[in-house]
Amino acid sequence: MSYFKSSISLGSIQGGGDMTVPGNRMPGEIHVIVGPMFAGKTTALLRRIRSEGDNGRNVAMIKSSKDVRYAIDSVVSHDGAKFPCWALPDLSSFRDKFGGDAYARLDVIGIDEAQFFEDLYDFCCKAAEQDGKTVIIAGLDGDYMRRSFGSVLDIIPLADSVTKLTARCEFCGKRAFFTLRKTEEIQTELIGGADVYMPVCRQHYVNGQLIMQSARAVLLNCRVKREVKSDDSCLEEAAVI
Ligand SMILES: Nc1ncnc2c1ncn2[C@@H]1O[C@H](COP(=O)(O)OP(=O)(O)O)[C@@H](O)[C@H]1O
Numbered sequence: 001m002s003y004f005k006s007s008i009s010l011g012s013i014q015g016g017g018d019m020t021v022p023g024n025r026m027p028g029e030i031h032v033i034v035g036p037m038f039a040g041k042t043t044a045l046l047r048r049i050r051s052e053g054d055n056g057r058n059v060a061m062i063k064s065s066k067d068v069r070y071a072i073d074s075v076v077s078h079d080g081a082k083f084p085c086w087a088l089p090d091l092s093s094f095r096d097k098f099g100g101d102a103y104a105r106l107d108v109i110g111i112d113e114a115q116f117f118e119d120l121y122d123f124c125c126k127a128a129e130q131d132g133k134t135v136i137i138a139g140l141d142g143d144y145m146r147r148s149f150g151s152v153l154d155i156i157p158l159a160d161s162v163t164k165l166t167a168r169c170e171f172c173g174k175r176a177f178f179t180l181r182k183t184e185e186i187q188t189e190l191i192g193g194a195d196v197y198m199p200v201c202r203q204h205y206v207n208g209q210l211i212m213q214s215a216r217a218v219l220l221n222c223r224v225k226r227e228v229k230s231d232d233s234c235l236e237e238a239a240v241i
């Protein structure tokens with residue numbers, strides 16, 4: 001049998017050593033808020049960020065620059081509640097844009113639409129564990145097909161707390177866990193609100209998906225037929241010339 005010889009003394013792990021993060025800050029925290037669209041994720045994030053600010057902590061809010069539905073430089077809930085934010089294509093650019101000194105003084109970072117940030121995991125690790133920040137993240141856990149969306153689920157193992165919110169099913173009023181897409185588009189990322197999506201319970205997700213998938217198949221078939229037809233007419237035209 002072999003033993004792994006560690007050079008780290010147990011004292012430093014059990015509390016005898018300096019347990020602060022580099023730069024002598026206490027380690028931060030990571031809190032995650034997930035759920036379908038219209039569940040109140042942004043509302044909950046705004047409430048938590050405002051309350052941190054009211055308690056005298058320095059706060060900053062970030063959202064994805066992909067989603068500028070209601071405003072360019074504010075996080076806005078579906079009810080219209082607002083908070084100024086940095087709209088960024090990625091999280092790694094935040095520190096430079098915010099400024100090194102201002103970043104050092106920052107206590108709490110809110111991130112909305114977290115599903116759109118590819119570098120979510122690395123940013124949260126560094127912000128909480130090296131820089132001592134409290135990071136509060138709101139995002140979709142699943143897309144309209146109920147597939148894991150972006151890196152939101154990857155940060156669950158890093159989190160201090162995870163809150164899964166629910167909306168109300170638009171068909172029956174029961175708790176809604178899922179987001180149904182009402183249009184024919186099939187790409188994962190499609191910015192939109194109530195014009196494109198609705199919150200639904202399990203039963204109405206299953207029924208709704210069946211209907212939407214048949215509708216998408218019919219539309220695709222029509223499009224293919226139309227394209228073949230226009231190709232034919234092009235060929236006919238070419239033959240005439
Ligand atoms: N089907 C719906 N269409 C439009 N607005 C809705 C719908 N269901 C709920 N809402 C409103 O949206 C609010 C939640 O907004 P928000 O916090 O932005 O949610 P999320 O960030 O989870 O999408 C609810 O309090 C409610 O007033």
Ligand SMILES: Cc1cn([C@H]2C[C@H](O)[C@@H](COP(=O)(O)O)O2)c(=O)[nH]c1=O
Nearest residue numbers: 037038067143144179188189190191192
């Ligand atoms: C389900 C689903 C959603 N999106 C987009 C639509 C919205 O722009 C955001 C979610 O906003 P909310 O604050 O949670 O209401 O994400 C998408 O691109 N793809 C999807 O499958």
